[in-house]
Amino acid sequence: MTTEEFIREFEHTGDAGIEVEAPSRADLFACAAIGVARIMVAPDGIVPRETHTITVFGDDDEDLMHDALSDALNLFLCD
Numbered sequence: 001m002t003t004e005e006f007i008r009e010f011e012h013t014g015d016a017g018i019e020v021e022a023p024s025r026a027d028l029f030a031c032a033a034i035g036v037a038r039i040m041v042a043p044d045g046i047v048p049r050e051t052h053t054i055t056v057f058g059d060d061d062e063d064l065m066h067d068a069l070s071d072a073l074n075l076f077l078c079d
Helices: 025-040 061-078
Strands: 007-012 015-020
Touching: 007 025, 015 025, 025 061
Parallel strands: none
Antiparallel strands: 007 015
């Protein structure tokens, strides 16, 4: 799977956003995190060095996605 086929960026009045579709729920969460990362940094030349597991809890997928992306952003800002 290449994430490029599942992520579309769009602009909205001074903001940036992504729209994500994926073949599975797990891929949806992974592609969303990658999409957010691509808004912040250019993907060229980036290679994986570490793996981090983010554990979130919520009542529905919307809460889970919000918390997962918030935690991923905090991880990015702290590292």
